[in-house]
Amino acid sequence: MLIVLPPSETKSDGGRGAPLDLATLSFPSLTAVRERIATALVELAGDPARSATVLGLGQRQLAEVDRNAALWTSPTRPAIERYTGVLYDALGVGGLTRASRTKADERLAVGSALFGVVRARDLIPAYRLSSGSKLPGMGTLAAQWKPDLTDALADLDDEVVVDLRSGGYRALGPIPGAMDVTVLTEAADGSRSVVSHFNKHYKGVMARSLVTTRKRVRDIDSLAAVVSDGGQRTEIASATELVILTD
Template sequence: MKILLAPSERKTKGGESPPINKNSFKFFEIYEKRVEIIKKYDKFLQKTEDIKNFGDDKTSVFSRPTKKAILRYSGVAFEYLDYPTLDIDSQTYIDENVLIFSNLFGVISAKDLIPFYTLKQGAKPGFDIYKAHKEIFTPILDEINEKEIFIDLRAKFYEKIYKPKNAITFKFIKNSKVVSHFAKAYRGKLTRIIAINKPNSVEELLKINFPDIKVIEIIEKKGIKEIVSEVD
């Protein structure tokens, strides 16, 4: 089982690892294509004045220090996941089974080494970066998805990059209303608890006791199981 997560706009700075190189990322076979996209962003960064969407750091992305993606992102979901406080086995589970859909780098694993960057959701650095990611990563993810079910905890926006055919999704309900913004916290909580329990099947996943989350219905449609859950 693989867990799909959205990135966060909030990120930690710095890093103790060297700048990006072929060993920084999962999916070595498409490294050059990934680099082509990053180079386009890098070039656009030098001329844009759009600080809101692209930040004010004009240094090359290729020159910046890196750290694990799971430690780089620091938004709500990642706060509730709280990776640093997990035991080693659970951290390893996250490293090996969580895929993050970066706006800039495309599909990366939790342990991939990435630099600090700014690219707001939906912003286009002179080209449709989401379409480019989709073309590169769809064949790779389809092959994985044929063998493994995906636990898709992303925001719907990231279906622009990839929409799985075999997946579990969660809908959070509170006081008869769908939870929207705070859903990020529940996605982080779910990821943490899944990492601790390490289920190997949907049946094992549904046997997990998720604090503050109660499964009330499972809706199946075209290979997607939507788990409707009531939250406190």
């Protein structure tokens, strides 16, 4: 099973790993695209004012440009420890047992505008780049990643894939046959609406269930069973869509 998480704009600082080496990352077929985007991002960082405009940064976020400038030289850490925020707080990898952390390293991946997708254990630096960004001379990131990202994610030896990425990151590389998750809130009158910001929390809780379970996820029914065991209310919408219901 591969669970593809969305990234986060917020990332932890520092790390103990050696500087970025694209050749060590999972999904090596993506190396050429990664290098092209990384090179453009570092070059852009040489112009802080333009970087702020292209990346949509405010005055208090200009340190993000420094992160990009040091992309090839700054220390790295496992991707699952690099990304922070609501989803990653709910996932709580720091509190996992050794056995569950091993499962997390094996089962989790993170979508990325810069790297396409990385596995939990891949060593990456802090950076700033979003799915909707357009780097100078490169057009959209979706155009850069297609079809390489989809091809890489489709070549998983029939592995079950649960895609928790948001729409912008799915657009970079759709995964044929992946199981998707929608988070809905249900009112007392039975009406339902899509959960926006806090859907990240519920997906983090779900991801934690998937890396701590001993059950094997083979299809949408077994996925629903594991998520329900984790205390979340579920509903199967189709063979590839699971709904998580909240009050």
